[in-house]
Amino acid sequence: MRLLPSIALLPRRNITIRHVAFVLAFSAVLWTIHHTYSKVTEAFSPQEHVSFWPPDSPEIWADRAAQVKNAFLHAYHGYERYAFPHDELRPISNTSIDNFNGWGVTVVDSLDTMLLMGLEDEYARAIPIVTATNFSLPVNTNVPFFETVIRYLGGLLSAYALSMDTILREKADELATKLSPAFNTSSGFPRFAVDTYNSSGNLKPQVTPGVLAEIASFQLEYAYLGKITGKKEHVDRVTTVTNVFDDADLNLSGGMYPAIWRIHDGKPSIFRLSVGGAADSAHEYTLKQFLLTARSDSANLEMYLRFTTHVINNLLYISSQRELLYVTDSTIHMNQTATSHSFEHLSCFFPGLLALGAHLLPLNNLETIGINITQLGDDLPPKYRQGYEALADFDLADLHIWAAEGIAQMCYLSYADQPSGLGPDTVSMRIDQSGEIRWMDEMRRWKASGQIGPPPGVGDKRPWVGNPKAKAVWEKQIDTITRDYTIKNTAYYLRPEAVESFYILWRTTGDVKWRHRGWSVFQAIERTAKTPSGYANVDRVHSAAPILIDSMPSYFLAETLKYLYLLFLDDDIVPLDKWVFNTEAHPLPVFAWTESEKEIFSVK
Numbered sequence: 333m334r335l336l337p338s339i340a341l342l343p344r345r346n347i348t349i350r351h352v353a354f355v356l357a358f359s360a361v362l363w364t365i366h367h368t369y370s371k372v373t374e375a376f377s378p379q380e381h382v383s384f385w386p387p388d389s390p391e392i393w394a395d396r397a398a399q400v401k402n403a404f405l406h407a408y409h410g411y412e413r414y415a416f417p418h419d420e421l422r423p424i425s426n427t428s429i430d431n432f433n434g435w436g437v438t439v440v441d442s443l444d445t446m447l448l449m450g451l452e453d454e455y456a457r458a459i460p461i462v463t464a465t466n467f468s469l470p471v472n473t474n475v476p477f478f479e480t481v482i483r484y485l486g487g488l489l490s491a492y493a494l495s496m497d498t499i500l501r502e503k504a505d506e507l508a509t510k511l512s513p514a515f516n517t518s519s520g521f522p523r524f525a526v527d528t529y530n531s532s533g534n535l536k537p538q539v540t541p542g543v544l545a546e547i548a549s550f551q552l553e554y555a556y557l558g559k560i561t562g563k564k565e566h567v568d569r570v571t572t573v574t575n576v577f578d579d580a581d582l583n584l585s586g587g588m589y590p591a592i593w594r595i596h597d598g599k600p601s602i603f604r605l606s607v608g609g610a611a612d613s614a615h616e617y618t619l620k621q622f623l624l625t626a627r628s629d630s631a632n633l634e635m636y637l638r639f640t641t642h643v644i645n646n647l648l649y650i651s652s653q654r655e656l657l658y659v660t661d662s663t664i665h666m667n668q669t670a671t672s673h674s675f676e677h678l679s680c681f682f683p684g685l686l687a688l689g690a691h692l693l694p695l696n697n698l699e700t701i702g703i704n705i706t707q708l709g710d711d712l713p714p715k716y717r718q719g720y721e722a723l724a725d726f727d728l729a730d731l732h733i734w735a736a737e738g739i740a741q742m743c744y745l746s747y748a749d750q751p752s753g754l755g756p757d758t759v760s761m762r763i764d765q766s767g768e769i770r771w772m773d774e775m776r777r778w779k780a781s782g783q784i785g786p787p788p789g790v791g792d793k794r795p796w797v798g799n800p801k802a803k804a805v806w807e808k809q810i811d812t813i814t815r816d817y818t819i820k821n822t823a824y825y826l827r828p829e830a831v832e833s834f835y836i837l838w839r840t841t842g843d844v845k846w847r848h849r850g851w852s853v854f855q856a857i858e859r860t861a862k863t864p865s866g867y868a869n870v871d872r873v874h875s876a877a878p879i880l881i882d883s884m885p886s887y888f889l890a891e892t893l894k895y896l897y898l899l900f901l902d903d904d905i906v907p908l909d910k911w912v913f914n915t916e917a918h919p920l921p922v923f924a925w926t927e928s929e930k931e932i933f934s935v936k
């Protein structure tokens with residue numbers, strides 16, 4: 333129910349002050365009734381709040397940003413009290429865990445959020461622990477490359493960029509040097525883990541398969557590190573991996589990176605195509621590497637366009653109940669494609685990425701930057717090439733934005749559908765007897781029939797509302813045919829991806845619904861996940877009685893609370909054309925290579 337837009341529907345010349353006053357008074361009465369009713373039924377259907385956006389104002393959003401800042405302080409002070417200087421707080425038992433090398437990952441992951449929120453005291457208390465860390469572990473200890481890069485290295489670099497504190501640059505350089513044995517492979521892909529004790533030590537042999545997200549989510553960090561230290565070795569890591577990907581034969585996967593690669597020869601090995609776990613940030617870094625380098629790394633831009641074209645044509649589907657647009661994954665084996673129709677929370681970063689690309693790239697005039705998108709598919713087998721050609725019938729920017737809006741709505745509904753108001757980690761979309769519904773097939777039908785109404789999967793949909801009188805419905809009939817999906821993993825791990833996309837959609841489209849949707853997520857976190865010392869992962873989000881898990885991941889402070897804060901803050905303090913967020917939400921400044929850097933680093 334949206335009341336204010338109804339004013340816009342009145343014929344203009346018939347509006348009098350009395351009409352306006354009447355509509356406003358009527359709206360206020362309905363809002364009061366709705367608000368009262370919502371409070372009564374809050375335990376059962378908090379999602380009703382979010383299909384009706386109450387009046388807002390700059391003061392209301394400022395207050396909401398302040399509430400997120402308080403949430404950060406609550407979480408960080410709990411960490412400081414019970415877990416500092418260990419990695420993460422266990423917010424139920426008030427103990428700590430060293431699950432990411434024991435170098436205080438929550439401190440390093442939180443530094444830039446503190447700077448953005450203006451938390452000088454917390455930042456001042458954090459710096460000594462960062463300075464004291466030597467990034468070494470006992471021999472034979474496994475330092476995971478990917479997590480260490482995105483959380484620690486990304487955290488240090490971003491805090492450096494925001495503060496210009498040189499110790500942070502030095503520490504980032506020291507850490508990257510400690511991690512460098514990871515690149516000791518014949519392909520140049522980093523191994524899963526390194527032993528920092530001796531500089532040649534590697535725990536994992538290079539025959540271990542490389543997971544895409546883990547071998548291709550360091551380029552932003554290493555490129556920026558190369559820029560600020562002037563060290564060629566850091567930039568070379570990026571160039572080598574970009575070249576290996578550039579040379580790879582992606583015919584089987586329609587031009588998209590598959591999820592598993594061979595470390596020893598740099599070739600794809602298992603053709604699972606996914607936007608979610610095991611793949612996500614590698615795709616994210618194609619666009620972001622192009623943007624970070626002031627739009628000079630065009631190999632990565634071409635890869636981004638191939639990736640999005642393949643996903644749009646092959647991995648986007650519509651549910652048959654509410655016509656929700658979702659992104660899923662597939663596996664290609666012996667020329668057969670099996671589509672899982674799973675939808676992961678992790679893939680909720682994707683709508684934000686699409687929106688960012690549509691906002692910053694000339695998608696309808698790619699020729700102006702030397703790209704012909706149809707030609708990008710020229711070398712692919714006909715069944716994939718046709719997909720590239722099909723896109724030419726549409727306005728590409730519109731297509732990307734519609735996909736972004738539709739998938740982000742699916743992400744939002746995965747929260748709003750639950751009595752807890754929190755989204756499950758994985759759902760399995762229902763396929764009814766008429767079979768799967770591919771988005772692009774529906775788009776063609778919609779176009780052919782005169783584009784009546786919003787594009788398939790894009791118009792606003794209602795959350796699934798249970799009967800507030802029947803508590804048992806939530807508990808027992810949750811997976812009946814009334815919903816578009818069944819829940820595979822009922823936990824919410826305090827993840828950021830949905831609010832990350834809401835933030836980027838808000839900044840790029842200006843549609844306030846993304847702010848309201850983010851606010852409903854924040855309220856659900858406050859209501860359900862808060863403990864006396866922090867915030868806890870939640871299980872059984874689909875029931876009226878969710879339970880808490882004794883874990884507060886560092887990314888909750890680095891990402892989830894940062895994106896919520898930026899979503900509610902009126903000032904655009906991290907403009908998307910000047911900063912690029914790494915996959916752990918650490919903003920790095922856009923930079924251009926100078927002529928001499930181009931020569932020294934052999935970059936374009």
Ligand code: DMJ
Pocket residue numbers: 612613678827828829887891915916917
């Ligand atoms: C974060 O650590 C990063 O965003 C990563 O890329 C994948 N997801 C987790 C949080 O969900």
